[in-house]
Amino acid sequence: QVQLVESGGGLVQAGGSLRLSCAASGPTFSTRNIGWFRQAPGKERDFVAAIHWSNADTSYGDSVKGRFTISKDNAKAMVFLQMNSLQPEDTAVYYCAADRGLQPIKTRDVEYDYWGQGTQVTVSS
Numbered sequence: 001q002v003q004l005v006e007s008g009g010g011l012v013q014a015g016g017s018l019r020l021s022c023a024a025s026g027p028t029f030s031t032r033n034i035g036w037f038r039q040a041p042g043k044e045r046d047f048v049a050a051i052h053w054s055n056a057d058t059s060y061g062d063s064v065k066g067r068f069t070i071s072k073d074n075a076k077a078m079v080f081l082q083m084n085s086l087q088p089e090d091t092a093v094y095y096c097a098a099d100r101g102l103q104p105i106k107t108r109d110v111e112y113d114y115w116g117q118g119t120q121v122t123v124s125s
Contacts (some may be wrong), residue, residue: 002026002098002114009094009119012086018121021080022096031101034072034079037109038092038121045109048094049081052105059105063089086123093118 008020022034035050048063049070058070064083072079079096097112106112 001027002032004098004114004116006094006096006116006119008069009121011122011124013086014123014125016086016123017082017084018086020083020094020096020121021112022079022081022116024077024079024098028101029076029077029098033103033105033106033112034070034083034098034099035097035109035112036070036079036094037112038090038094039095039118040092041090044096044116047107049078050105051106053101053103056104059107061107062115071099076087083121086125088125091108091123 003025005023010035031053033053036048037045039045050059051070067080067085095118096116098114
């Protein structure tokens with residue numbers, strides 16, 4: 001089993017920045033793709049970013065490209081999401097997720113098997 005714990009959410013003004021962290025525990029973290037997703041009230045869960053387990057290739061949702069950056073530290077079993085130029089439409093609960101391992105990079109939530117509890121990000125206008 002892989003356990004994921006997000007942190008770093010909070011309230012920020014438009015134009016500000018936040019850095020989310022995802023701490024992983026359990027076996028074979030270094031072989032799993034990690035993704036970030038978000039869900040706003042009344043909306044579907046959207047893909048934000050993902051990082052490949054081996055070559056650190058990244059993928060981003062269209063709405064966050066150029067503003068958000070995903071990175072990871074395998075030694076610490078941590079994944080980070082640096083969010084810059086935040087806008088009110090970025091307000092959501094942000095989740096990190098891990099897939100089953102040794103896969104190509106994934107961008108759909110149904111392709112991830114383990115999820116954290118989420119962290120709230122609120123951007124005021």
